[in-house]
Amino acid sequence: MNFTHPFLDDDGDKLREECGVFGVIGASEAAAACALGLHALQHRGQEAAGITSFDGTEFYTRRGLGHVAENFSTGEAIGELPGHMAVGHVRYSTTGGTGMRNVQPLYADLASGGFAVAHNGNISNASKLRQELVSKGAIFQSTSDTEVIIHLVATSRYPTMLDKLVDALRLVEGAYALIVTTPRGMAACRDPLGIRPLVMGRLGDATVFASETVALDVVGAEFIRQVEPGEMIEVDFDGSMRSHRPFGDSPARPCIFEHVYFSRPDSIFNERSVYESRKHIGVELAREAPIEADYVVPVPDSGVPAAIGYSQQSGIPFELGIIRSHYVGRTFIQPSDGARHAGVKRKHNANRLLVAGKRIVLIDDSIVRGTTSMKIVEMMRDAGAKEVHFRVASPPTGHGCYYGVDTPERSKLLAGRMDVEAMCAFIKADSLAFVSIDGLYRAVGLPGRTKSCPQYCDACFTGDYPTPLTDLEQRHAAEAQLNLPVDPDPVS
């Protein structure tokens, strides 16, 4: 059974982080640690999982559709993955479509030996690079943007593997957190802006890399530090480590949505507790958009930390006015009579006796299409709520992401189509407010957003993309020639 994202509505009304990566070198049962680590990153990608291990001689790969636990929890599965080094991946299908051949890690036999890579992010000029490679005779086995990196490495004229990899990455534009394994060891690196996260830990003598610190916790590793934006770290089998900065220095722009929703609340992102950030967004919201009410009710589970912050700041009691089922994922056949909103109720049910006759402040992390928000407001009213005020723990999401997050096209984003007043009417709330962009920056510990050089990538809120978007521009140009309607966002 493939459960979808537990925070997800059935109609996919959330932004979706597309990947998590985990690597370990120097551990006696590397694949077992890798499986546990990926399991802790399951919320970052639930469609498929894969692990590649290396036993000093050969590489072993096992991939599967579905959850980590479905594919990597048995001794048999781990037994197929011997060795002291392993790299793993969980994924959604953003670029590349579904299907087993796109499940990472991707592996290739190069002239220099085996090469396995796990990639979180999105290469925004992958189509262009792929076209060039194919025209020179390269044969792609997947539709994944990650395979472009492998072919660039395979055809690089540089002598060492590290040089080949740097040579390849210089041609690549966009966001990437990569873990690479070769017969000589492991390398981990983040793109120059550090858009996607990657951290490093220590597990006995072994070195561990992971998308989030929660994965270090679960495998019992100690958190050392994050891999810095633009940094490439090499680790050998003897444990020796070298850090490189091949792309020079530039100010970092990590993804602020990791604080809002993607990372687990018990992770530490960009040197700050994610739980703390979320609670403080609630505090900021209570300051920016106060309201008189009886209860603060989170939309579970992602709205809970901000709701606690809102409650503490406002003094309005925190109560579970919506109960969340733990058994979600499938769309059921709807009986034709009755069962209004059975879909949303299957996941979220009103706590009627609590809510009836009360003024409710609902707290959710974000609004994407708005359809689920509308249903939840209606559910509160059906349960007898006197007033329903909606507070959102992020600014309006009006722009698509091209850095490895699955966003609907702009015309389907509620905030891409209307202003706050219209949105409030659409979801039928008594009032609606979003935290301001500066409030969000304050909540993550900064004085506010530095317009000239923002400290985070916040393109989904501001449309301010920190890299070129070559493939998108080419597609727009082609569509313009064909007179196709062009999604207005974002390159203009």
Add this chain to the structure above:
Amino acid sequence: MNFTHPFLDDDGDKLREECGVFGVIGASEAAAACALGLHALQHRGQEAAGITSFDGTEFYTRRGLGHVAENFSTGEAIGELPGHMAVGHVRYSTTGGTGMRNVQPLYADLASGGFAVAHNGNISNASKLRQELVSKGAIFQSTSDTEVIIHLVATSRYPTMLDKLVDALRLVEGAYALIVTTPRGMAACRDPLGIRPLVMGRLGDATVFASETVALDVVGAEFIRQVEPGEMIEVDFDGSMRSHRPFGDSPARPCIFEHVYFSRPDSIFNERSVYESRKHIGVELAREAPIEADYVVPVPDSGVPAAIGYSQQSGIPFELGIIRSHYVGRTFIQPSDGARHAGVKRKHNANRLLVAGKRIVLIDDSIVRGTTSMKIVEMMRDAGAKEVHFRVASPPTGHGCYYGVDTPERSKLLAGRMDVEAMCAFIKADSLAFVSIDGLYRAVGLPGRTKSCPQYCDACFTGDYPTPLTDLEQRHAAEAQLNLPVDPDPVS
């Protein structure tokens, strides 16, 4: 993928309700409503599910191991179950062992026509009755105690199906909430003490029965009332309904653990909000066992409502000091080095930056074996907590349940082996307190426990079993003859 109970530790350190039942008569797509209703009862039994429908001529049955969504979410599955009446069941395996032939509803072709039954509870003289039936030539197809009821009905000399069923149930001892379907309609009944729950609702012209009101909510049905203890309700295809009280009157003893843990917080049990009961247990706990601390931290998710109550009563802030993974269920292969307590961390991870240096009150719903409580206390300390105080939202669980709940034998119940002080030492908390039995009764809206005639079944706390336990006594007698060590609990 079969997820186990989401509230469950990997080592099963919870009591487990064993079943949920759902029935609908008079709906145009009865099986689809039944599937949705069972899905809402999934927390009551996750090992297997089954639905039997009737289309006016024939009965159709589909059963499957695993979750409702895995077996009954597709149009194909529902298409195999035509008709206006359907009854369904989710189960754990208490009595009867695992295996498809024990998955309910059980069905038989009797001389009077088809007969399907879904049963929540446990018949405490099933072995004795079975022996008698087999000696007369009955051939059993399952090892389920429920099949005894069918054979008693099949061999009853009474003329009508209702009389046969009453005749059968008079021979039966223990706990049962039953939904029965025959070519003439549906009957629902609870044992004379009403130990297990059963409620009735209305969905358009259709009548619905379910273990909990949450299932009515999810299918969009209106909650009418509970089926009373000892009541049998017949519903015909024309919607006419008759209530019977074949067993006379006796004071009811519904299971108080439904308030503590089994029912969903958004259900109404015994005419009271379960969420409210749980929050009030927290309030009672804060009164009975106050402590100075920085944060009230629930063991998620079952400890949350009591923690909110404790926080509101004590004024100590409610915080998420433990983050729960949504992806649980499988035991993973443990890497041999590192990964201490990876098992418990896979499910519960400390929110380190919050907890470090703080005094924590942990709130959990119950302690069964104590092993998980011990690990969670240790996890808090590893995360730097200065003090860890444990508060339990139920009295000590010192006795087994023989009414359809999966309990370890008494010698494995922590409260069956030691007093509170020893338990505190075992789990290594700075202090430990349980709500008192009277506090629990107060929390569910009563003045306290009436010792002469308790208003609930609370045998797991008190050892006061409200029915004879024939099979258990016979087993003890047989073991005594063999000089086998006898579990001291409970018949002596």
Add this chain to the structure above:
Amino acid sequence: MNFTHPFLDDDGDKLREECGVFGVIGASEAAAACALGLHALQHRGQEAAGITSFDGTEFYTRRGLGHVAENFSTGEAIGELPGHMAVGHVRYSTTGGTGMRNVQPLYADLASGGFAVAHNGNISNASKLRQELVSKGAIFQSTSDTEVIIHLVATSRYPTMLDKLVDALRLVEGAYALIVTTPRGMAACRDPLGIRPLVMGRLGDATVFASETVALDVVGAEFIRQVEPGEMIEVDFDGSMRSHRPFGDSPARPCIFEHVYFSRPDSIFNERSVYESRKHIGVELAREAPIEADYVVPVPDSGVPAAIGYSQQSGIPFELGIIRSHYVGRTFIQPSDGARHAGVKRKHNANRLLVAGKRIVLIDDSIVRGTTSMKIVEMMRDAGAKEVHFRVASPPTGHGCYYGVDTPERSKLLAGRMDVEAMCAFIKADSLAFVSIDGLYRAVGLPGRTKSCPQYCDACFTGDYPTPLTDLEQRHAAEAQLNLPVDPDPVS
């Protein structure tokens, strides 16, 4: 992959024997021998297979849809079936419908202990007996006629298991070859007329029973003798054996179609080589229906022995004018253009260069519906055959079988609808001839058919049924009341 009968056309244009049984007692790995034996009987039933073993304490059962090799060839499968006694079954679904619960051996826990039975044959008053049992409270778990026997045994008042079994069988009418296992040993018996086959062999110290001698050959057992019609043989675990004749003496009527088609040619049936019988049918055919031709061509594989006989008697060379594929069973999607008769060609293809311009005598074992015969004649003509003469190694099959053979209703039997001349026109042959009923009896070593008391059951050719057919008569009576058209055959 479930291959259907290898001799079968896709449209089922053959009579189908419905079962094979195999039992062994006293062998150290009884289930392994049983699996091999069933594999050798696979041609008698390919829909499902099952084995029940007994290890001195408990019975173990494993059943599966499909072939023996798919379900019982692994060590894991055999490991689930420990013990020195095992009984197995392969089946088609004649009476009882498909589905796992009808797969034999059937097993029941009786008051006297476990009871497993494997049955080849058909009980012609099963419906009537079942009705009576259900009216007394019996609950059936299958729709198989065999279960009637178990309930009759369960409710028999006789003291010993053997007496109970005899008591049960006295109420039963029709054809049966049974192997029964209980905690006390094994019993094997044939109905009083011995319609279905059963033989006994010795494998070291173990005793073996099987439907055909080929199963003895394959497991390495020595053929001792057949179980006599009306005989019941008991074998204990110490190897002691007792023969009973509980039904008195009556002249035997074994099924003559075992010689024609059902048994493997390397089996010995009714003390005669099946291969020899088939070759002699060919000899008789050549005498009764000679023709001038260039080649004798068998319809492979079942027509081969008769074709050799025809060739040797007539002097016309035996040639493979039709080549049979070894990969049959599935119906393929037909491309809409081209591919005329691809269905039949998938199985049988003309050996064009041989056949072109030649006069061909085709030899097949029988004609049921005639559709395949028609296609094969056409295939010979398409390949350029100058003349096609059809010779059939059995008399016209004009009547249904009610003794465990799957026959179409009479109106679909070609010989039930038309005479030989019309049949010849239907299949478009240049000439058509069947062996005479007396020729068939001569081929099996008799002087001819004794009309007053035939030596075999030949009801499918003659309509002369050797037992009452109670269920059929009741059905006809019921249909007559409803004025439904009644299939004329056979009770009138």
Add this chain to the structure above:
Amino acid sequence: MNFTHPFLDDDGDKLREECGVFGVIGASEAAAACALGLHALQHRGQEAAGITSFDGTEFYTRRGLGHVAENFSTGEAIGELPGHMAVGHVRYSTTGGTGMRNVQPLYADLASGGFAVAHNGNISNASKLRQELVSKGAIFQSTSDTEVIIHLVATSRYPTMLDKLVDALRLVEGAYALIVTTPRGMAACRDPLGIRPLVMGRLGDATVFASETVALDVVGAEFIRQVEPGEMIEVDFDGSMRSHRPFGDSPARPCIFEHVYFSRPDSIFNERSVYESRKHIGVELAREAPIEADYVVPVPDSGVPAAIGYSQQSGIPFELGIIRSHYVGRTFIQPSDGARHAGVKRKHNANRLLVAGKRIVLIDDSIVRGTTSMKIVEMMRDAGAKEVHFRVASPPTGHGCYYGVDTPERSKLLAGRMDVEAMCAFIKADSLAFVSIDGLYRAVGLPGRTKSCPQYCDACFTGDYPTPLTDLEQRHAAEAQLNLPVDPDPVS
């Protein structure tokens, strides 16, 4: 269930043809025809099957382990393969190992568009070519030798697809019968010596290519002619066809073992009926190695045509002394007691009553390891045969094949280790004779073998390999350096 080759002994005591190919262009449901055609070629490869179709815009591929019928018989499967052009493949795993990624057709997105290829044969310099390609940055996705061809095409500098393909094939050495599809149409070609077979047919307006004519018969296509050795035929979507001879002329050397065993007897190979060839080998054998005996008995099924020829020439009656089971393929767990030779008996059982006391001439097509021949001789003796004379319808097989046939290494070939007299002693026959190499050539219609320029490839009998064997030579050279024992055969 994966049945292995029906002619195969359980211990693989046959040479195995490794592939069959089928292609169709211009048919409205190309994939359905392709599935049927592959089904008719199933005997050429049973491990896996695949089909690639093209609908004018996109290519669709479906592959599966097991038989064609298991993977391609349903409407659903065919529905996934739309379009008017399809190419398919059945395979054993000779070069390349097992696993889905080696299942053909192989497909690649080249700069010039999609490219799918199905290949029967073996490239004897594949390792060397692969090494060169990888060193230039090529990334292989399979271990199949066929992928070398695709990479050579992808990196060819020639402008048109046809030129690229010819350019690639010029670098390739060994045996190949190829069907290639591109967005522009289909191409079929055979290596310059025409070692592996390929024929062309017409199905309405569509053009069909197949390994054997039997596949044309089954889909209802008319046989046009064979693709000539060294010929490349292009077919466009409008049906226009062009024949090329890019490799110049050289005398052909088709594989003579197609006549002996690989092809189906109803196929036409190298302009001659395979059935006729096999019968004539029997005639030659009877002339070269006559014997006095009672019966000629074929080892079924592959020995049947030669046995008919031997019988007709010698006048000794042809009889089925060995009966073959239709249910083969799995190795069963052997019971420890009894069941001597149960393995071989599971497939072949003696027709005891026929054989007892008789002098038997056994006819088989070939002897590879000799183990099965030994067991069959022993089975005849166990059944009471007075004399057992073995006649083999091919010369002694003393040399490995490197052209796409799975042969054991030379030291395991019986004829590689001993002379005829020793072989006779090994299999314990009363006499043993093989047809002479000239007798074999006479049987296929030639005056005898032309030593200077043999008309067929007969390397497995003579060691006369018609091409260089580069990879083998390199491996031998490498092993010689390591002082490993080198299999003496064949390059020296």
